Amino acid sequence: MEKITIIELKESILKDNDADADKLRLELKEKNTYFINVMSAPGSGKTSTLTALDKYFKGRIKWGVIEADIDSDVDAVALNNAGIISVQAHTGGMCHLDADMARQGIRQLDGYELDLIVLENIGNLVCPAEFDTGANLKLTILSVPEGDDKPAKYPLMYEVSDVLVINKVDALAAFDFDKSRVESDVRALNPDIKIFYISAKTGEGVEELAAYILDKIREYRG
Amino acid sequence: MEKITIIELKESILKDNDADADKLRLELKEKNTYFINVMSAPGSGKTSTLTALDKYFKGRIKWGVIEADIDSDVDAVALNNAGIISVQAHTGGMCHLDADMARQGIRQLDGYELDLIVLENIGNLVCPAEFDTGANLKLTILSVPEGDDKPAKYPLMYEVSDVLVINKVDALAAFDFDKSRVESDVRALNPDIKIFYISAKTGEGVEELAAYILDKIREYRG
Numbered sequence: 208m209e210k211i212t213i214i215e216l217k218e219s220i221l222k223d224n225d226a227d228a229d230k231l232r233l234e235l236k237e238k239n240t241y242f243i244n245v246m247s248a249p250g251s252g253k254t255s256t257l258t259a260l261d262k263y264f265k266g267r268i269k270w271g272v273i274e275a276d277i278d279s280d281v282d283a284v285a286l287n288n289a290g291i292i293s294v295q296a297h298t299g300g301m302c303h304l305d306a307d308m309a310r311q312g313i314r315q316l317d318g319y320e321l322d323l324i325v326l327e328n329i330g331n332l333v334c335p336a337e338f339d340t341g342a343n344l345k346l347t348i349l350s351v352p353e354g355d356d357k358p359a360k361y362p363l364m365y366e367v368s369d370v371l372v373i374n375k376v377d378a379l380a381a382f383d384f385d386k387s388r389v390e391s392d393v394r395a396l397n398p399d400i401k402i403f404y405i406s407a408k409t410g411e412g413v414e415e416l417a418a419y420i421l422d423k424i425r426e427y428r429g
Numbered sequence: 430m431e432k433i434t435i436i437e438l439k440e441s442i443l444k445d446n447d448a449d450a451d452k453l454r455l456e457l458k459e460k461n462t463y464f465i466n467v468m469s470a471p472g473s474g475k476t477s478t479l480t481a482l483d484k485y486f487k488g489r490i491k492w493g494v495i496e497a498d499i500d501s502d503v504d505a506v507a508l509n510n511a512g513i514i515s516v517q518a519h520t521g522g523m524c525h526l527d528a529d530m531a532r533q534g535i536r537q538l539d540g541y542e543l544d545l546i547v548l549e550n551i552g553n554l555v556c557p558a559e560f561d562t563g564a565n566l567k568l569t570i571l572s573v574p575e576g577d578d579k580p581a582k583y584p585l586m587y588e589v590s591d592v593l594v595i596n597k598v599d600a601l602a603a604f605d606f607d608k609s610r611v612e613s614d615v616r617a618l619n620p621d622i623k624i625f626y627i628s629a630k631t632g633e634g635v636e637e638l639a640a641y642i643l644d645k646i647r648e649y650r651g
Contacts, residue, residue: 249470249554249583250575277555279581300585302524302555330582331555332471333499333524352574352597353472359501360552361471363522375574381600 211283213295214315216275219307224338228306231341235313241323241424242313244342246364248357249330251350252374254282255407257325258289262410263417268424270323273312275304282327292319303334306341323424332361336368344423346370351378355385358392366396370403372416377406433505435517436537438497441529446560450528453563457535463545463646464535466564468586470579471552473572474596476504477629479547480511484632485639490646492545495534497526504549514541525556528563545646554583558590566645568592573600577607580614587615592623594638599628 221227235242245253257272264270271292274283283295294315298304304312309326316324326342328335347368349357352375358365365371371393373386386404393400401419405412443449457464467475479494486492493514496505505517516537520526526534531548538546548564550557569590571579574597580587587593593615595608608626615622623641627634 248472248552249579250572276582278584279578281578281581300555300559302553329555330470331524331553333522333551333553334556337522350472350574352572352600356501356503357471359503360498362500378574378600378603381603 211280211287211295212315213280213297214311215297215299216304216308216311218301219305221307224305228339228341231306231310232343235341239428240321241427242342243323243325243344243346243420244328244340245325245346245348246328246335246368247330247348248332248353251330251348251353252407253327253330253348254285256348256372256374256405257291257327258286259405259407259410259413260417260420261289261291263414263421264323267421268322269319270325271316271319271321273309273316273324273326275312275327275329277329292316292321298329302329302331303338304328304340305338309340322428332357332364336364343427344369346372348372348374349389350375351382351384354382355388358389358396362396365393365400368397368400370401373402373404374407376404376411377409433502433509433517434537435502435519436533437519437521438526438530438533440523441527443529446527450561450563453528453532454565457563461650462543463649464564465545465547465566465568465642466550466562467547467568467570468550468557468590469552469570470554470575473552473570473575474629475549475552475570476507478570478594478596478627479508479513479549481627481629481632481635482639482642483511483513485636485643486545489643490544491541492547493538493541493543495531495538495546495548497534497549497551499551514538514543520551524551524553525560526550526562527560531562544650554579554586558583558586565649566591568594570594570596571611572597573604573606577611580611580618584618587622588618590619590622592625595624595626596629598626598633599631
């Protein structure tokens with residue numbers, strides 16, 4: 208096993224994060240690297256979804272992951288064990304990443320000349336939704352056991368996301384989870400959001416999600 | 430159904446939250462009201478745990494709940510439907526409550542002369558851990574589907590909590606969740622934490638948790 212790179216992110220001093228996020232998008236466009244910001248509550252299955260996607264990414268694109276966490280390197284170790292390029296970024300207690308913090312992570316992956324970089328954001332439905340990290344696509348995961356009331360309670364996350372992945376559908380029978388409630392609550396906030404149902408565990412629905420992401424990357428890279 | 434009271438919390442201007450939290454504890458002691466801060470990730474089952482506890486609280490204590498959320502009143506409606514006194518507090522996007530914000534919620538329940546007030550904090554494993562709300566007891570819930578790596582990734586929450594409730598144990602068979610890993614990670618952060626395994630859904634373990642809380646209240650009220 209390779210040694211995990213852990214970087215301690217520095218809080219950025221920039222006042223205008225939105226402008227910096229636009230600048231980061233230009234920097235990434237020059238390298239032809241697509242950038243996805245993956246957000247969810249703790250335990251929704253961000254890391255396992257990425258691991259499941261790798262089956263369809265492998266051989267098609269070169270990709271890597273910035274694992275952002277308050278502490279520990281468990282997610283970067285998991286990805287590394289699955290053969291996925293990753294760097295662990297610690298936020299020093301902060302519950303989000305802004306564009307400059309994302310840039311600090313991206314810099315660690317510079318040598319790989321990647322087609323896709325994924326930021327696995329801090330597990331949190333509040334702060335990460337408030338900051339543009341410079342990503343081309345914002346994807347949020349809601350897992351079935353969390354319940355169908357999350358869009359009502361954390362509306363901003365669903366307003367700002369381009370893609371909603373509903374994970375752990377293999378557990379649907381064990382939980383009261385009303386798909387139509389989620390869909391109507393989410394569409395009321397964000398009519399254009401793309402919704403995918405998957406189980407990162409069983410692999411159900413992952414191929415469709417992977418195909419959508421690969422299309423987006425193809426479009427972007429022209 | 431009663432109309433749900435919704436209050437918009439004002440950000441407090443106090444610099445020294447710790448001192449204000451101590452002051453709030455004194456104010457509550459004068460009223461002989463015990464105060465519990467319940468924290469967890471979104472969807473761990475805070476509201477359903479409180480609803481399950483009510484079966485054992487009813488007839489023994491008078492209690493009420495401050496439901497803190499970014500938006501919506503779904504949790505206060507759920508408690509109200511279950512016959513539990515509750516007030517919905519909105520934080521205006523903030524991901525935590527401090528002592529003065531807790532006081533604003535407590536004030537809404539003043540007329541009831543309660544033995545116990547529970548603050549159901551924002552669903553978040555980061556910010557709420559950083560603020561003393563003036564509570565006598567801090568209880569955090571971790572649900573089985575979230576995974577056994579949460580203490581490693583969000584250590585402060587487990588360091589500051591007096592009680593860890595592991596919820597949704599009825600779903601243990603469907604998820605890889607290593608109890609001994611959680612216990613050893615948590616005990617390394619906080620050797621004195623009390624750990625309870627429950628299912629708010631089936632009722633398993635709820636009586637023991639209720640008995641523990643009722644004992645604490647008895648001790649406090651002398």
